[in-house]
Amino acid sequence: MYNYTTFDKDFVATRAAQFRDQVQRRINGSLTEDEFRPLRLMNGLYMLLHAYMLRVAIPYGTLNGTQMRALADVADRWDKGYAHFSTRQNIQFHWPKLQDVPDILESLAKVDMHAIQTSGSCIRSVTSDHFAGAAADEYEDPRPTAEFVRQWSTDHPEFAFLPRKFKIAVTGSARDRAVIKLHDIGLTLVRNAAGAPGYEVSVGGGLGRTPMIGKVIRDFLPRADLLPYLEAILQVYNQIGRRDNKYKARIKITVHEHGIEEIRNRVEESFSLQRMRFDGVDQDIFARIEADFAEPIYKQASIEGYEIARQSDPLFRSFTDTNLHPHKNADYTIVTVSLKAHGATPGDASSAQMRVLADIAERWSHDELRVSHEQNIILPHVHKGDLPAVHAALRSAGLATANIGLISDLIACPGMDYCDLATARSINIAQGIATRFDELKLEHDIGHLKLKISGCINACGHHHVGHIGILGLEKSGVESYQITLGGDGTETASIGKIIGPGFSTDEIIPAIERLIMAYLDLRLDASETFLTVFRRLGPQPFKTALYTNEVKNHAA
Amino acid sequence: MKRDTATKIITANDLLSGEVVYLSTSGKWSIRHSDAILFEDKKAANTRLTEVQAQDTSIIGPCLAGATLADNQTPMPVHFREVFRSKGPSNRFLGKQTYAA
Ligand code: SF4
Numbered sequence: 030m031y032n033y034t035t036f037d038k039d040f041v042a043t044r045a046a047q048f049r050d051q052v053q054r055r056i057n058g059s060l061t062e063d064e065f066r067p068l069r070l071m072n073g074l075y076m077l078l079h080a081y082m083l084r085v086a087i088p089y090g091t092l093n094g095t096q097m098r099a100l101a102d103v104a105d106r107w108d109k110g111y112a113h114f115s116t117r118q119n120i121q122f123h124w125p126k127l128q129d130v131p132d133i134l135e136s137l138a139k140v141d142m143h144a145i146q147t148s149g150s151c152i153r154s155v156t157s158d159h160f161a162g163a164a165a166d167e168y169e170d171p172r173p174t175a176e177f178v179r180q181w182s183t184d185h186p187e188f189a190f191l192p193r194k195f196k197i198a199v200t201g202s203a204r205d206r207a208v209i210k211l212h213d214i215g216l217t218l219v220r221n222a223a224g225a226p227g228y229e230v231s232v233g234g235g236l237g238r239t240p241m242i243g244k245v246i247r248d249f250l251p252r253a254d255l256l257p258y259l260e261a262i263l264q265v266y267n268q269i270g271r272r273d274n275k276y277k278a279r280i281k282i283t284v285h286e287h288g289i290e291e292i293r294n295r296v297e298e299s300f301s302l303q304r305m306r307f308d309g310v311d312q313d314i315f316a317r318i319e320a321d322f323a324e325p326i327y328k329q330a331s332i333e334g335y336e337i338a339r340q341s342d343p344l345f346r347s348f349t350d351t352n353l354h355p356h357k358n359a360d361y362t363i364v365t366v367s368l369k370a371h372g373a374t375p376g377d378a379s380s381a382q383m384r385v386l387a388d389i390a391e392r393w394s395h396d397e398l399r400v401s402h403e404q405n406i407i408l409p410h411v412h413k414g415d416l417p418a419v420h421a422a423l424r425s426a427g428l429a430t431a432n433i434g435l436i437s438d439l440i441a442c443p444g445m446d447y448c449d450l451a452t453a454r455s456i457n458i459a460q461g462i463a464t465r466f467d468e469l470k471l472e473h474d475i476g477h478l479k480l481k482i483s484g485c486i487n488a489c490g491h492h493h494v495g496h497i498g499i500l501g502l503e504k505s506g507v508e509s510y511q512i513t514l515g516g517d518g519t520e521t522a523s524i525g526k527i528i529g530p531g532f533s534t535d536e537i538i539p540a541i542e543r544l545i546m547a548y549l550d551l552r553l554d555a556s557e558t559f560l561t562v563f564r565r566l567g568p569q570p571f572k573t574a575l576y577t578n579e580v581k582n583h584a585a
Numbered sequence: 586m587k588r589d590t591a592t593k594i595i596t597a598n599d600l601l602s603g604e605v606v607y608l609s610t611s612g613k614w615s616i617r618h619s620d621a622i623l624f625e626d627k628k629a630a631n632t633r634l635t636e637v638q639a640q641d642t643s644i645i646g647p648c649l650a651g652a653t654l655a656d657n658q659t660p661m662p663v664h665f666r667e668v669f670r671s672k673g674p675s676n677r678f679l680g681k682q683t684y685a686a
Pocket residue numbers: 442443444445448449450451452483484485486487488489490
């Protein structure tokens with residue numbers, strides 16, 4: 030993991046102290062809310078429906094046991110004993126009091142954490158593959174690049190007032206787990222024919238009101254050119270990105286309106302100037318960062334216990350069938366801990382659970398944890414021989430749900446239960462779907478399925494890229510849910526299509542059930558996923574299942 | 586369910602706790618919707634809102650919300666968003682719903 034330098038520590042501590050002063054001035058009336066608002070947003074403090082919300086950065090989703098424990102302490106001391114892991118690999122506290130936030134930030138600064146750039150029209154906290162540095166299918170670790178970009182973008186004076194927020198994601202695997210194509214900038218680590226390291230750069234992806242898949246602006250950018258090239262993209266966007274309409278202010282609209290050719294030309298022009306300003310210091314910094322991400326010192330031990338437990342314990346077998354991903358070291362595995370126990374709020378963890386995760390990470394995962402954008406926690410380096418112990422520890426904390434990649438492993442944004450922008454709730458729908466499919470005992474049969482729910486068109490729940498997406502809207506004064514089908518957030522990215530009129534709160538779960546039953550009838554065999562069937566047959570059979578049967582049911 | 590009404594209340598969030606508050610008949614902010622002062626028309630409500638916006642530094646984001654009188658003559662929220670604001674989240678027993686009636 031990246032080790033904070035004295036400079037980093039001072040910087041974060043100073044920012045916390047500055048915010049303390051700002052909060053005091055707000056409370057004593059020297060600052061109006063209009064003056065204070067941008068200051069609090071710069072420190073990740075929002076005003077939501079029932080309370081403030083503090084969003085703490087977990088850069089590229091990576092943290093250690095001490096940090097997880099500090100977050101649990103915040104939940105207990107200043108919040109309501111739990112926290113919410115978000116689809117941006119960050120963590121949110123939903124009940125802090127204004128006067129406590131300076132203490133919270135000070136406590137987090139002590140463990141090298143902060144809430145800087147988790148909000149506002151700036152370059153947001155960088156995201157990455159949650160299996161980075163561990164997955165067998167990875168060809169290069171994206172974390173040094175993610176950290177490099179984080180340092181460059183933190184407090185960058187030129188990009189503090191962009192037209193809107195700006196999100197950068199990085200991956201080093203052919204299997205895109207970081208939704209690269211749906212980011213303002215997506216960086217994929219690649220090598221050219223000569224074997225030199227670099228990036229494929231895509232630009233102009235995004236969800237929200239106008240979902241767009243990013244376009245490749247450079248298929249090979251040499252590694253040493255990364256920062257000047259990013260500066261060039263940001264400069265072009267800063268100059269010609271629209272500021273007249275907030276919904277048209279993202280770079281996806283700039284790319285759409287000007288065309289990728291024109292954007293590329295402008296970027297290249299700016300890049301040729303930028304490049305002269307970089308004299309190699311950045312590459313020294315990159316090398317230093319890279320050294321922090323050396324592979325862990327793997328232990329040599331027997332994995333016999335793993336096989337024995339699989340034979341004797343059906344729960345362990347089910348867990349290891351579902352929640353593991355191949356590690357680059359054959360004796361190791363990557364464990365995904367589901368924060369989606371059936372009927373629970375996706376992404377929520379109690380402080381007790383967070384402490385158990387911290388303990389497990391320290392003892393059995395080389396002191397590393399990851400937060401996935403799918404709102405789960407990853408133990409990236411677990412020796413297979415330790416898996417029975419890890420599983421037992423997870424079980425005792427209610428964290429051993431074996432549902433990764435299945436229908437109940439769904440994403441849901443906080444929706445109208447917390448969010449002031451929401452048009453409908455999303456958590457209740459997530460809970461209803463997970464509970465229903467658990468009752469049916471069908472989810473393992475259904476297999477790989479990505480279901481994603483957002484409580485408004487801002488799409489924090491990534492509904493556009495769900496195989497099944499659900500968007501909560503308001504219709505005639507009640508909550509209404511629109512279904513999109515065929516979305517995909519991976520390397521084969523596609524935007525889901527609206528399938529027809531929306532469903533009420535009572536209708537949506539039976540509708541999803543009809544959809545799934547139709548899929549089970551339509552698939553050629555169990556290996557054909559929902560998405561593959563949709564791509565093979567198109568929307569019609571699903572439309573029929575959704576709407577014809579509904580009419581029948583109503584008539585009956 | 587109705588989306589809005591001509592009769593309004595004034596609501597905001599408390600500066601320190603962030604809790605949802607309502608301008609009450611006493612002129613103070615109350616955490617209970619039932620204490621809210623109901624304005625018969627939007628104009629009167631807007632006039633009061635402007636005053637509140639200019640004077641009150643103890644709250645954030647004051648605005649109008651539709652409300653009607655219930656049978657027991659206390660104001661009731663109209664839009665489901667305001668219903669949630671008056672109770673707390675539906676996925677956890679937290680917020681106003683935990684207070685004794
Ligand atoms: S999608 Fe909408 S409702 Fe959900 S968290 Fe984002 S802004 Fe809030």
